[in-house]
Amino acid sequence: MSDVAHAAGVSTMTVSNVLTGRRRVSTQTRTRVERAAADLGYELNLTARHLRAGRTDTVALAVPFFDHPYFGELAARLARLLAPEGRHLVVEQTGPSREAELAAVTRARWQLYDGVLLSVVGMTAADLDDLRTSVPLVLLGEQQMPARYDHVRMDNVGGARLATAHLLATGARRIAVVGGAEPSADAGMMPARTLGWALAHEDAGAAAEPGLVVRAPADLASGREAVRRIVRDGIAFDAVLAVTDTLAAGVLAGLAEAGLRVPDDVQVVGFDNLASSELTVPALSTVDPGHEHLATEALRLLDVAVARGPGRGADGAADAPRHVTAPAELVLRATTRERRG
Amino acid sequence: MSDVAHAAGVSTMTVSNVLTGRRRVSTQTRTRVERAAADLGYELNLTARHLRAGRTDTVALAVPFFDHPYFGELAARLARLLAPEGRHLVVEQTGPSREAELAAVTRARWQLYDGVLLSVVGMTAADLDDLRTSVPLVLLGEQQMPARYDHVRMDNVGGARLATAHLLATGARRIAVVGGAEPSADAGMMPARTLGWALAHEDAGAAAEPGLVVRAPADLASGREAVRRIVRDGIAFDAVLAVTDTLAAGVLAGLAEAGLRVPDDVQVVGFDNLASSELTVPALSTVDPGHEHLATEALRLLDVAVARGPGRGADGAADAPRHVTAPAELVLRATTRERRG
DNA sequence: CTGTTAGCGCGTTCAC
DNA sequence: GTGAACGCGCTAACAG
Secondary structure, three states: OHHHHHHHOOOHHHHHHHHHOOOOOOHHHHHHHHHHHHHHOOOOOHHHHHHHHOOOOEEEEEEOOOOOHHHHHHHHHHHHHHHHHOOEEEEEEOOOOHHHHHHHHHOHHHHHOOEEEEEOOOOOHHHHHHOOOOOOEEEEOOEOOOOOOEEEEEOHHHHHHHHHHHHHHOOOOOEEEEOOOOOOOOEOHHHHHHHHHHHHHHHOOOOOOHHHEEOOOOOOOHHHHHHHHHHHOOOOOOEEEEOOHHHHHHHHHHHHHOOOOOOOOOEEEOOOOOHHHHHOOOOOEEEEOOHHHHHHHHHHHHHHHHHOOOOOOOOOOOOOOOEEEEOOEEEOOOOOOOOOO | OHHHHHHHOOOHHHHHHHHHOOOOOOHHHHHHHHHHHHHHOOOOOHHHHHHHHOOOOEEEEEEOOOOOHHHHHHHHHHHHHHHHHOOEEEEEEOOOOHHHHHHHHHOHHHHHOOEEEEEOOOOOHHHHHHOOOOOOEEEEOOEOOOOOOEEEEEOHHHHHHHHHHHHHHOOOOOEEEEOOOOOOOOEOHHHHHHHHHHHHHHHOOOOOOHHHEEOOOOOOOHHHHHHHHHHHOOOOOOEEEEOOHHHHHHHHHHHHHOOOOOOOOOEEEOOOOOHHHHHOOOOOEEEEOOHHHHHHHHHHHHHHHHHOOOOOOOOOOOOOOOEEEEOOEEEOOOOOOOOOO
């Protein structure tokens, strides 16, 4: 920068002023400076600016996996909200395992950001409790979190309940939960959605059979595998609640393989409303977890955290942390039947 | 940091030494310092370290869209390669339009990184030519790029040729190219893949009918839309080469909608080998563009660029820029028939 | 409208 | 094995 200043015959301060536009500079010197900068191929050093300013105008989204479409869509939404304000979003990966997630978190990396949206999957409440950081933080995730953090989540129980109720109303009697788990509101996504399934049965005065809870990891191959298993075991079922759209895609593949027609023989509902789910064959009925609401709220929370000053993000002595739940909504497409009546 | 030093009764230098481990420190003072740091909740300021060091041990991947699965998968691969070396990957979005892409590029953002992998989609060679940056850069993308940059690409022509040849060999005679364009090796992904389609016809002594080139943007809804269009127009076809897997998913949806059986009535091949393509119904045959090779080479190139020193990335006076093409490979699943004989 | 001074929080260099 | 001084590149704050 001093090179530019020298070439333009001014001080570095003036160069800085031209670049930031914070102070008025005569048109004459401005053009001289701009010329000099262009000639020298000068590039502002953002690292230095950030150090000086104590701000970076950048928010990080830390996700467990780069390659899950859910996070890609979330990132795109957040970027769209941040861009008009001249703020930036960068995405970092915390890692595929609980250990990696922890290690990522321990690293002082996010000192580099004004705030961090942390998508929690593998970490436990205890892990998070150890996490002392002064960077404004908002947690995204479905399990129980320490109360002292701001936290945004979906309405997993409500969404699954809605979906299951619809299946019941369309005549389904034996609804398998692929990706199911021990029902619980606080133990993560799978237990919460399974709870919704159970509650919907209760609402309808029907029995939720534990034998229809099919455990499966939330990866690509598992949905198909799960269907193969229940078919092989001769378990009767006339509908599937897949706890994620990814699992649902596998379920559809498995059903096709088994010669079962959707929705005539078996109805299917997913959860997440991924963009790609519109294109499954048949088009997937699913639960929309309130993506837009979720993204908006997460940023709003982060902004108030940033506003009340970095440096006391963790001790939370100031305001009470906020917890918001985005409302879920049922999206009916072609893998379910019409409601009777 | 000086607080910690004070609390531990040492100088900041010693604290620094403890933290970096660069110089030997007596076990005694080390523990004293560590205790003090923990008590005070001290966090290293990475911005300052980066300014001082001139390095960040971080590579950026700049992509046009966060929410396209292809980029998510690429990012995951790169992160997997970087992690063992203690280097980090962050993903930034350049923006959805050519304008946004340009603006993103113009910003001095990637001074923040040791190197940048830039995924080019909307920008032209001329745009890139204007892009003077001292940050080591490797271009990823399928159109013609200025020769002075390192560049990694897929074998689009070869891959499409392979796929088309297989369709021809299985008896297909009228192969529509969904997402096709004016054939050309240098004008981007769609023209290159269309060229492969044309060349395969030539190889087989068959006629590549221009009427079977179906233009379509590479987004989610377009594949289905394209099929609707050709069916409505009464164009006869017995196979589809979709230029991306995403388009292929739409094509499968469109064919199902039209009551056409896959692969009996119409065969389908995609391009990209996305993870999700294994779960389409039926499972999609596709071209794998050599993902792993691509990621490895991109990083290797970036590393030599970084090694020869930032500060003269763009003028390329030093070494000749490198251009590598990853080999494509056909992945046969259930949307194609067996080769005859 | 422009320049001078000082310091953001580290780590290299050189002394002890 | 430890400390003091200096500077990475930028920009508030205060002159002028």
